[in-house]
Amino acid sequence: MAAKLPKQPTLRTISELSGLAIPTVSRALNNAPDIGAKTKSRVHQIARDIGYVPNRAGLRLRTGKTNVISLVLGTDNEVTDHTGQLVSSIARALRDTRYHMIVTPYFPQEDPLRPVRYIVETRSADAVILNRIETVDARIDYLTERGFPFVTYGRTDACAGQPFFDFDNMSFGRIAAQTLIRAGRRRIALLAPPLQQSYAQHMLTGAQAVLNGAGLSLDVIAGINSDDAGHVLRDGVAGYLGRMPQTDGLICPSTTAAIAAVVGCERQGRVIGETVDVFAKEAIPFLEYFRPQLKSVIEDVAEAGTFLARAAIQAIEQPDLPPLQRLVEAKPIGDPTGYTNTGQQSHR
Amino acid sequence: MAAKLPKQPTLRTISELSGLAIPTVSRALNNAPDIGAKTKSRVHQIARDIGYVPNRAGLRLRTGKTNVISLVLGTDNEVTDHTGQLVSSIARALRDTRYHMIVTPYFPQEDPLRPVRYIVETRSADAVILNRIETVDARIDYLTERGFPFVTYGRTDACAGQPFFDFDNMSFGRIAAQTLIRAGRRRIALLAPPLQQSYAQHMLTGAQAVLNGAGLSLDVIAGINSDDAGHVLRDGVAGYLGRMPQTDGLICPSTTAAIAAVVGCERQGRVIGETVDVFAKEAIPFLEYFRPQLKSVIEDVAEAGTFLARAAIQAIEQPDLPPLQRLVEAKPIGDPTGYTNTGQQSHR
DNA sequence: AGGCAAAACTATAACGATATAGTTTTTGCG
DNA sequence: CGCAAAAACTATATCGTTATAGTTTTGCCT
Numbered sequence: 001m002a003a004k005l006p007k008q009p010t011l012r013t014i015s016e017l018s019g020l021a022i023p024t025v026s027r028a029l030n031n032a033p034d035i036g037a038k039t040k041s042r043v044h045q046i047a048r049d050i051g052y053v054p055n056r057a058g059l060r061l062r063t064g065k066t067n068v069i070s071l072v073l074g075t076d077n078e079v080t081d082h083t084g085q086l087v088s089s090i091a092r093a094l095r096d097t098r099y100h101m102i103v104t105p106y107f108p109q110e111d112p113l114r115p116v117r118y119i120v121e122t123r124s125a126d127a128v129i130l131n132r133i134e135t136v137d138a139r140i141d142y143l144t145e146r147g148f149p150f151v152t153y154g155r156t157d158a159c160a161g162q163p164f165f166d167f168d169n170m171s172f173g174r175i176a177a178q179t180l181i182r183a184g185r186r187r188i189a190l191l192a193p194p195l196q197q198s199y200a201q202h203m204l205t206g207a208q209a210v211l212n213g214a215g216l217s218l219d220v221i222a223g224i225n226s227d228d229a230g231h232v233l234r235d236g237v238a239g240y241l242g243r244m245p246q247t248d249g250l251i252c253p254s255t256t257a258a259i260a261a262v263v264g265c266e267r268q269g270r271v272i273g274e275t276v277d278v279f280a281k282e283a284i285p286f287l288e289y290f291r292p293q294l295k296s297v298i299e300d301v302a303e304a305g306t307f308l309a310r311a312a313i314q315a316i317e318q319p320d321l322p323p324l325q326r327l328v329e330a331k332p333i334g335d336p337t338g339y340t341n342t343g344q345q346s347h348r
Numbered sequence: 349m350a351a352k353l354p355k356q357p358t359l360r361t362i363s364e365l366s367g368l369a370i371p372t373v374s375r376a377l378n379n380a381p382d383i384g385a386k387t388k389s390r391v392h393q394i395a396r397d398i399g400y401v402p403n404r405a406g407l408r409l410r411t412g413k414t415n416v417i418s419l420v421l422g423t424d425n426e427v428t429d430h431t432g433q434l435v436s437s438i439a440r441a442l443r444d445t446r447y448h449m450i451v452t453p454y455f456p457q458e459d460p461l462r463p464v465r466y467i468v469e470t471r472s473a474d475a476v477i478l479n480r481i482e483t484v485d486a487r488i489d490y491l492t493e494r495g496f497p498f499v500t501y502g503r504t505d506a507c508a509g510q511p512f513f514d515f516d517n518m519s520f521g522r523i524a525a526q527t528l529i530r531a532g533r534r535r536i537a538l539l540a541p542p543l544q545q546s547y548a549q550h551m552l553t554g555a556q557a558v559l560n561g562a563g564l565s566l567d568v569i570a571g572i573n574s575d576d577a578g579h580v581l582r583d584g585v586a587g588y589l590g591r592m593p594q595t596d597g598l599i600c601p602s603t604t605a606a607i608a609a610v611v612g613c614e615r616q617g618r619v620i621g622e623t624v625d626v627f628a629k630e631a632i633p634f635l636e637y638f639r640p641q642l643k644s645v646i647e648d649v650a651e652a653g654t655f656l657a658r659a660a661i662q663a664i665e666q667p668d669l670p671p672l673q674r675l676v677e678a679k680p681i682g683d684p685t686g687y688t689n690t691g692q693q694s695h696r
Numbered sequence: 697a698g699g700c701a702a703a704a705c706t707a708t709a710a711c712g713a714t715a716t717a718g719t720t721t722t723t724g725c726g
Numbered sequence: 727c728g729c730a731a732a733a734a735c736t737a738t739a740t741c742g743t744t745a746t747a748g749t750t751t752t753g754c755c756t
Contacts, residue, residue, distance in 0.1 A: 008470065010712055021736045026714060036734055053470050057408035058712030061741045075436045084431030088423045091451040102448045103439040122401050123356065358742055369706045374744060384704055406742030409711045
């Protein structure tokens with residue numbers, strides 16, 4: 001049944017074909033200075049002809065380098081939103097490099113340090129990419145102490161000299177607050193992410209700054225957070241609006257949370273765009289098709305993935321260069337220059 | 349700066365601690381029959397004490413087994429829908445096994461055989477998991493010929509003796525058609541996935557069977573397919589409704605496609621639930637919160653991922669067992685026994 | 697006690713790569 | 727031409743694991 005797989009060529013194959021010793025072949029392929037130019041080109045030619053690809057296990061065993069980058073993925077009970085985009089874009093960016101991406105998930109109730117410790121202790125990757133960064137994040141201290149390369153999707157408070165990609169959630173908070181204020185909203189609540197995560201703080205700070213500047217204050221919906229399941233959010237928002245009927249603006253930190261919140265609003269007889277406005281983040285590219293249309297900003301998650309991959313490689317290969325860091329401003333949908341979302345058509 | 353990483357214990361460490369030869373330690377840990385019971389338990393104890401974990405590179409080099417399962421992921425230009433759930437659920441299912449998951453993406457315009465060939469030729473995984481299965485799929489022939497373990501998310505026509513997980517899209521097609529017919533719809537169109545993919549055919553067949561049985565026929569919207577970007581779908585559906593104004597029912601094979609289609613309908617002045625009904629698949633768990641509410645069935649993608657992981661491991665480790673196969677019936681939302689979607693509240 | 701098989705262990709080699717030290721060949725120069 | 731230095735290559739060891747063949751020890755039976 002199973003046809004035998006033909007053996008993959010190794011350095012030994014090239015050695016036999018060329019009459020050179022194995023280490024010579026190795027050094028030729030690695031462009032070592034003590035190999036003659038003629039020999040090098042001959043070896044390279046043979047390697048190309050027979051389709052030589054270095055054996056990963058041999059390489060890894062000898063050098064200790066794994067040529068693997070691990071995406072340590074905090075996941076919700078209901079995984080959605082932008083996870084797929086993040087994974088695909090990182091994997092794509094690594095496609096034509098020597099690196100493979102492995103995905104190491106952990107559960108919400110678990111110690112986030114566990115997968116990181118495992119990877120470092122067993123040397124199962126050359127670098128890790130972390131998401132769900134907390135304001136004070138034990139993983140980052142752990143990795144920094146050990147000099148293990150990493151990149152974060154999000155920042156800590158003391159985002160010292162570490163490579164990161166982050167969407168500027170402070171600017172998201174500001175834009176959200178400004179947009180809602182301009183729409184005449186006065187009592188605005190935030191459906192916050194878990195507050196230990198730094199982007200929650202950024203968002204909060206940004207929105208508060210604008211609201212305080214306008215003589216208003218920001219409410220935070222307690223008891224639920226944006227990571228909860230859809231029905232929890234829906235019910236939580238409905239309950240909140242019942243208790244705080246004067247609320248007329250909602251800021252939601254994710255597309256799915258916003259959609260659930262909309263249903264919560266409607267449960268309370270609210271009409272989006274009339275008795276309440278919802279401001280959301282579009283991390284999955286179809287919020288603009290959602291009805292009723294929400295005010296929102298776009299986040300291009302694929303851009304994040306591409307950058308994270310590049311930054312991880314640099315952290316591995318050029319640890320002495322200044323770390324790659326990128327902070328991306330929030331971009332409002334529909335009106336790149338201003339803060340209002342005109343949309344293509346109104347709801348009804 | 350970088351604190352030196354402490355060396356990981358190896359067989360040699362245990363060998364020195366126990367005074368046994370390295371191969372003895374190896375055989376003891378692998379429960380070989382020619383090692384004494386006392387010795388075995390002593391070795392296991394030491395291994396546990398010092399936290400021994402076999403070195404993957406050494407293992408891989410010696411045995412040829414990679415302990416890696418590769419998810420070969422066909423991606424859209426706009427990756428969304430259930431990719432994130434699929435990735436996370438597979439990775440989760442592999443968490444407490446010896447296997448790591450690497451993600452190998454390929455682009456829509458690329459040869460889908462390429463990544464598969466790469467994996468097989470370089471032996472970079474012990475098994476692959478494939479999605480986007482076509483009715484006649486070159487990758488499957490390739491893998492079968494070579495006896496390389498694989499699992500498919502979807503089926504070929506000749507789904508011979510291969511392990512697979514599939515949602516029964518024929519039953520989806522039937523339920524969709526039945527639901528729309530019962531809602532009084534008479535002119536029903538399918539926003540089809542690319543027709544070379546087998547689930548598109550299944551869906552088509554299922555819907556056609558029911559419609560033909562009722563003396564109706566199924567239209568297929570030409571020129572666009574459900575993988576296209578949101579605005580393409582929106583415009584495509586709007587254009588179609590312009591040309592075929594008698595259309596009163598739409599079947600959409602994904603959540604995002606459905607949402608875009610709804611906007612296309614509204615563009616043409618249609619009112620969902622009144623002048624047109626949209627039937628969709630809920631592969632991301634918030635379609636039920638979408639307004640206007642659509643008629644739909646649920647697919648639990650995490651279930652697929654878990655099963656695919658298990659099936660892949662069995663294909664690797666017990667190739668002689670009958671392959672794991674699962675076909676999951678479509679489950680209508682809101683009414684598990686019938687075909688109508690009552691929803692929790694109507695739109696407006 | 698002697699013999700002999702079974703049990704329990706060890707020695708060696710190998711997977712595919714590279715680092716280090718050593719050897720041969722070429723080159724340059726007086 | 728001879729000799730030292732540079733250039734170009736080779737030999738050997740090693741990373742951590744396991745397969746194979748070989749050796750020692752134990753236990754049993756007569």
